[in-house]
Amino acid sequence: MSEIIQILLADDHPVVRRGLRAALEDDERLQVIAEAADGNEALRQMEALNPSVAVLDIDMPGMNGLAVAREALQKKLPTRIIFMTFHADEDLMRAAMESGGQGYLLKGSETDEVCAAIHAVHAGRTYIGSTMAAVLLTQASQRRDVPSSLKLLTPTERKILRLIADGLSSKEIGDALSIHYRTVENHRTNMCRKLEVEGANALARFALHHRAVLQERLL
Structure with a gap:
């Protein structure tokens, strides 16, 4: 009999977790x-x-998904991450x-693809969902410009935004930059x-979305 793959589901929406659990457990x-x-x-x-x-969802309260993956990698946990x-x-x-992720899927992916991703990642392979792959093909030919809104930020604000994207708390950012939280x-x-963003997680979502650009602009 094939090895049973044990799974953790992390998402701040209970409906998403319930639906995903039900779909995955159709695979014995x-x-x-x-x-x-x-x-x-x-x-x-x-x-x-x-x-x-x-x-893992990326936008979660507390530590975001990227921060969770980095911590897991640093702690050398054996769990593979999608x-x-x-x-x-x-x-x-x-x-x-x-x-530290091995797979990347967009929400709304077909159940068969989610199961395929789990099996692939468990076997040591990298898996990019078909919808995301199509997006990559489109974006590959597009030149990435610095969003005009980022130009409104001071150098210090851009550094802080980059650290927010890394999942750091205000205290951790303060320690990193030697300023008070x-x-x-x-x-x-x-x-x-x-940036005209509102809500507890809106700034973190913005930072995650523009993470690579922020990294380049910190030179």
Whole structure:
């Protein structure tokens, strides 16, 4: 009998987790052993249970999916990681794979493809979903420009935004830049105003989306 692949599902939307669990368990070789609603819980479950594969959303409360993957890589956890996200962006996909991911799927992928991705990643292969692959073909011929909104930010704000994309908290950013965490919070507020983004996770989503551009502009 084939080895049972044990899976962790991490997404802050319960409906998404329930639907994905039901779909995956139609495959008798797959077993969902745990769920997590945020990045911190996902990392704890990975450390405690050592699932074979973790399917992570990128936009999660607490630690985002990229930060979870980096922590897992640093801790040398055996779990292989697939990102499942709405972000059809080449730069973010590359950042996700660099952070320790082995697979990248867009939400809305067919169940058969999600199962295929899990089996492929568990076997040590990299898997990019077919919809994302089509996006890559389109974006490959497009020149990447610096968004005009980023030009409104000061060099310090761009550094902070880059560290936000890396999943660092305000305190961690303050330590990295040798400034008080309240100063970081003030910069966050100013950036939200300049970038015209609202909501607790909106700035983090913006940072993730433009991560590669931010990295280049920090030279």
